Amino acid sequence: MASFAGVNIVDVNEEAADYGRWLIIGPQGGGKSSLASTIATMGKTLFIDLPGEKGTQSFKNAPYAKNIDVVRPESVTALDDIFWSLDKGGHSYKAVILDSLTALQKMTMRYLTGFSETAVREIKQGTAPADQRTWGQALDIMTDTAVFWYGLADGNRPEPMHVVMTAQVKMVEDEINGGVRRSPDVQRGAQSIIRATPNYIIYADVEEDLDNTGRDDGPSLKHIVRFGTDPEYGTKARIPYNLRGKVPSVLGRDHPVTLEKLSRFLGVGGVPERKPAAKSDKSDN
Secondary structure: OOEEOOEEOOOOOOOOOOOOEEEEEEOOOOOHHHHHHHHHHHOOEEEEEOOOOOHHHHHOOOOOHHHEEEEOOOOHHHHHHHHHHHHHOOOOOOEEEEEOHHHHHHHHHHHHHOOOOOOOOOOOOOOOOOOHHHHHHHHHHHHHHHHHHHHHHOOOOOOOOEEEEEEEEEEEEOOOOOOEEEEEOOOHHHHHHHHHOOOEEEEEEEEEOOOOOOOOOOOOEEEEEEOOOEOOOOEEEOOOHHHOOOOOOEEOOOOOOOHHHHHHHHOOOOOOOOOOOOOOOOOOO
16 A cells, blocks of 8 residues: 555545435424434434423424334433444444534533533522633533544444434624524534534525415425525535536425435445345236
């Protein structure tokens, strides 16, 4: 194998394809957890439901729900234990969903300031607010979460897995270009690394279904997914060279979006082969 300065040179066209690194952002009710859960069509999935989310209701009774195990860690230390168990391997999970980074940020701040992560904090007069050191420690936790959890998708790992995270969205005024930008609802210092580590940041949203108007109970809505690179919506896509310009900026208007379909089209690693269609047993008689 060729090397440069003692370091092996990697042929990017021959190395194992990484599994999916997804970040799904969007407003409440936009369908983030529902879209994230569709990764389970590719195999057994661990869904990490952090306090305050309850996104599990969105995929209840879905045909792929049988592939999903739900855990609800009550502290950031328990979440850390889950990571090390996944990192060690030897499990049967093909994907993990972390729902959500916004909830993790809140848990982290409670942990670092000494409050219970699962109970209403006792209101005490004179309680000191989080200081600069606390925010720095929180940044370390959020940074490590982005870097190392998404690292579970590395194709050169013995047991790579798809990694899907969600985050609430917040509006930030664009002081340079005007208007607003949408970004993950986490502390400001963590946003750059959280945006840098996934391969795809997609925006789950709803829009009026113009094909089903005139209902008595109000306008009909459909779930859509904003895909590509759009600074206004905070989306990002590392699209393979041969697919550039071939992916619509809005998906879901004609057919529901699943992460399996997207992964297959984009050539993401770890996508199971399509099963051949079953032949009909009906005779011609």
